[in-house]
Amino acid sequence: MINFLLEPWPWYVAGPIISIVMFLLIYFGGSFGMSSNLRTMCSIGGAGKFVDFFKIDWKSQLWNLAFVLGSIIGGFIAYKFMTPDVSIQLSEATISKLSELGFTNPGSQYLPEEIFGMEQITSISGLAILLIGGILVGFGTRYAGGCTSGHAISGLSNLQLPSLIAVVGFFIGGLLMVHIIFPFIY
Amino acid sequence: MKYIKYILAGILFGIVMVKAETISWFRIYEMFQFDAFHMYGIIGSTVVIGIIGTYLLKKNKVKNIYGEPIEFAPKNFSVARYLIGGIIFGLGWALVGACPGPMFVLLGTGFLPILIVIFGALVGTFLYGALKSRLPH
Numbered sequence: 052m053i054n055f056l057l058e059p060w061p062w063y064v065a066g067p068i069i070s071i072v073m074f075l076l077i078y079f080g081g082s083f084g085m086s087s088n089l090r091t092m093c094s095i096g097g098a099g100k101f102v103d104f105f106k107i108d109w110k111s112q113l114w115n116l117a118f119v120l121g122s123i124i125g126g127f128i129a130y131k132f133m134t135p136d137v138s139i140q141l142s143e144a145t146i147s148k149l150s151e152l153g154f155t156n157p158g159s160q161y162l163p164e165e166i167f168g169m170e171q172i173t174s175i176s177g178l179a180i181l182l183i184g185g186i187l188v189g190f191g192t193r194y195a196g197g198c199t200s201g202h203a204i205s206g207l208s209n210l211q212l213p214s215l216i217a218v219v220g221f222f223i224g225g226l227l228m229v230h231i232i233f234p235f236i237y
Numbered sequence: 238m239k240y241i242k243y244i245l246a247g248i249l250f251g252i253v254m255v256k257a258e259t260i261s262w263f264r265i266y267e268m269f270q271f272d273a274f275h276m277y278g279i280i281g282s283t284v285v286i287g288i289i290g291t292y293l294l295k296k297n298k299v300k301n302i303y304g305e306p307i308e309f310a311p312k313n314f315s316v317a318r319y320l321i322g323g324i325i326f327g328l329g330w331a332l333v334g335a336c337p338g339p340m341f342v343l344l345g346t347g348f349l350p351i352l353i354v355i356f357g358a359l360v361g362t363f364l365y366g367a368l369k370s371r372l373p374h
Contacts, residue, residue, distance in 0.1 A: 059256060059257070059258055060253065060256040060257045061257075061275075061278075062257065062274070062275050062276075062277075062278030062279045062282060063278065063282060064257070065253050065256070065257030065259070065279045066278065066279045066280070066281070066282025066283040066285075066286065067282060067283070067286055068249065068253045069250070069253060069279065069283045070282075070283045070286040070287050070290065071249070072246055072249055072250045072253070073283070073287060074290055074294075075242075075246045075249075076243070076246055077294070077301070077307055078301050078302055078307075079242050079243060079246065079301065079302055080301045080302060080303050080305065081243070085336070085337040085338040085341075086336075086337040086362075088337065089337060089358055089359055089362040090362055090366070092359060092362075093359060093362050093363050093366065096359075098363055098366065101367070102363070102366040102367050103366075104365075104366030104367075104369055105363075105366055113240065114239075114240060114243045115243070117240035117241075117243035117244050117247065118243045118244070118246055118247040118250070119247060119341050120244055120247060121243065121244035121245060121246060121247015121248040121249075121250065121251065122247040122248070122250045122251035122254070122338065122341050122342050122345065123247075123251065123341050123342065123344055123345035124244070124247070124248050124251060124345060125247060125248035125249060125250060125251020125252040125253075125254070125255070125342065125345065126251040126252075126254065126255055126260070126341070126342035126343065126344065126345025126346045127251075127345040127346065127347070128248065128251070128252060128345075129251060129252040129254075129255035129256055129346075130255050130345070130346035130347065131346075131347075133252070133255070133256060134255060134256070139258050139261050139263050139264065141263055141264075141267055141272075141273070142267060142272040142273045144270065144272040145263070145266065145267040145270055145272040145273070148270060148272075149263075149266070157263060158261075158263050161258070161260060161261045161262070161263075161343075161346070161348070162261065162262050162334070162343075162348055162350075163262055163263065166262060166333070166334075167262075167348060167350045167351070171350075172350045172353065178353065180332065180333075181333060181350065181353040181354050181357065182353055182354075182356070182357040182360075183329075183332070183357065184329045184332035184333030184354060184357065185329065185333060185353065185354040185355065185356060185357020185358040185359075185360070185361060186329070186357045186358070186360050186361035186364065187325050187326065187328050187329025187332065187361060188326055188329035188330060188333065188335075188336060188337065188340075188354070188357070188358050188361060189329075189337075189357060189358035189359060189360060189361025189362040189363075189364075189365070190325055190329075190361035190362070190364050190365045191322050191323065191324070191325030191326030191327070191328070191329055191361070192322070192326045192336075192337060192358075192361075192362075193322070193361070193362050193365040193366070194318060194321065194322030194325060194326075194365050194372065195318065195319050195321075195322025195323045195325075195326055196312065196318065196319070196322065198326065198336045198337045198338070199280075199330075199336045199337075199338065200336075200337070200338055202319075202323075203280055203284070204280070204283050204284060204287060205287070206312065207284045207287070207288070208283075208284055208287025208288050208290070208291045209291050209309045209311075210288065210291075211311065211312050212314065213312040213313070213314060213315065213319050214312065214319075216316060216319040216320055216323065217319040217320075217322065217323040217326075218323065219320070219323065220319060220320045220321070220322065220323015220324045220326070220327060221323050221324075221326055221327040221330065222269075222327060223320075223323070223324050223327060224323065224324040224325060224326060224327020224328040224329075224330070224331065225265075225268075225269045225327040225328070225330055225331040226269055226327075226331075227324070227327070227328060228269070228327070228328045228330075228331035228332055229266060229269040229270060229331050230269075232328075232332075
């Protein structure tokens with residue numbers, strides 16, 4: 052048991068647990084959709100003064116912010132106490148592709164130094180990548196009306212065609228970035 | 238007190254995101270390279286169980302913890318909105334290797350540069366709100 056808690060969890064353990072999380076939220080009167088919280092946070096920050104889209108009763112969304120708080124705590128617990136080895140067992144193919152792009156020791160930790168390292172976040176170009184990536188995620192997810200949790204998991208579970216279209220979009224965007232745009236950035 | 242159950246569900250979510258390495262930029266890159274089954278197995282098994290569970294909840298008219306009927310609101314149909322929005326999201330997801338859930342889980346693990354990504358996501362959400370009426374939906 053202790054070994055299981057300390058080792059990386061395979062997909063067939065993770066998938067069922069994520070679906071349990073979704074059903075817990077549904078049973079608790081909510082739903083599984085993380086990106087709505089970004090809108091709620093904008094509303095709390097006063098965005099409703101400028102844009103009507105943010106004039107919402109954010110107090111009715113506090114349950115979802117409580118879920119976000121929990122996920123931050125869960126991240127802390129799992130990373131500090133349940134992850135003695137922070138390396139990722141990537142496939143050989145991925146390691147060699149990233150090495151060709153100039154990444155050193157791909158998978159030796161959760162996030163690459165080449166994107167999230169001190170040197171990157173203190174340079175204009177490194178900062179721009181993180182900021183632009185965040186803007187694309189925030190803008191795209193609200194435009195599409197959901198993210199991985201809201202569309203790929205909740206929406207597909209409810210057999211929603213719009214969610215399938217959104218997920219196809221996620222993959223078109225992701226494949227474009229990784230295969231066409233990455234060679235220009237790295 | 239009523240929020241504690243959501244916090245506990247969040248803790249379980251945060252733990253599984255870390256333990257299954259789905260918060261790793263590398264796993265997202267690997268997924269978009271089709272080099273490993275890992276991420277597909279996670280999303281796929283979640284959805285299969287989700288479809289069965291959602292069907293059973295509807296069929297048995299299960300009520301939630303507050304005794305209210307569980308409703309699944311259908312999404313309005315459109316192609317432009319989901320496809321264009323989805324593509325923009327996918328570009329960002331692959332670039333920073335994090336979607337809105339893992340962003341916050343990563344904050345908990347202590348990778349503080351993710352705050353820049355979270356700030357960007359808030360800016361992007363605000364921009365959508367500001368431009369909403371001019372976009373095809």
